[in-house]
Amino acid sequence: MSISVVYWSGTGNTEAMANALAEGIREAGGEAVLQTADSVNAAELAKEDTFALGCPSMGAEELEESVMEPFVSELEGMVQGKKILLFGSYGWGDGEWMRNWEERMKNAGAELITGEGIIANEAPDTEAVEALKAAGRAMV
Numbered sequence: 434m435s436i437s438v439v440y441w442s443g444t445g446n447t448e449a450m451a452n453a454l455a456e457g458i459r460e461a462g463g464e465a466v467l468q469t470a471d472s473v474n475a476a477e478l479a480k481e482d483t484f485a486l487g488c489p490s491m492g493a494e495e496l497e498e499s500v501m502e503p504f505v506s507e508l509e510g511m512v513q514g515k516k517i518l519l520f521g522s523y524g525w526g527d528g529e530w531m532r533n534w535e536e537r538m539k540n541a542g543a544e545l546i547t548g549e550g551i552i553a554n555e556a557p558d559t560e561a562v563e564a565l566k567a568a569g570r571a572m573v
């Protein structure tokens with residue numbers, strides 16, 4: 434099973450999370466397709482039943498504004514019934530951006546894999562890496 438992991442990452446922390454997730458997908462025998470959000474067409478992605486989206490907390494507890502925000506906004510109209518895993522890194526906040534993002538996707542009709550997004554403070558630590566690998570395995 435081929436699973437897309439689409440993310441935006443400015444300094445590599447969310448990218449490291451995407452790599453851990455991909456490792457879990459591969460451990461379970463799946464094929465992980467890692468792509469940055471600027472190279473993905475939302476309508477094409479929405480043809481898949483299960484996929485992962487990653488973005489750090491930017492702005493003031495917001496999705497990155499030039500690529501990820503418009504991408505997620507476009508996807509919102511197309512995710513009814515989709516199984517989506519959300520993940521991302523943050524710095525100093527309390528995860529508000531992820532709670533808002535979860536709410537948006539649920540209101541758009543998506544089912545969140547693991548129930549809530551997986552977050553990591555700056556670079557993912559061992560615990561976050563293990564949680565991402567487990568989520569990746571569960572997606573296959």
Ligand SMILES: Cc1cc2nc3c(=O)[nH]c(=O)nc-3n(C[C@H](O)[C@H](O)[C@H](O)COP(=O)(O)O)c2cc1C
Nearest residue numbers: 442443444445446447489492494522523524525526
């Ligand atoms: C412009 C900018 C805005 C940010 N805003 C927040 C914020 O509102 N809350 C927070 O917890 N972290 C914030 N951060 C910290 C990043 O979320 C954190 O450094 C994260 O690890 C970056 O992930 P990345 O390496 O995938 O880009 C901000 C960072 C930048 C550069």
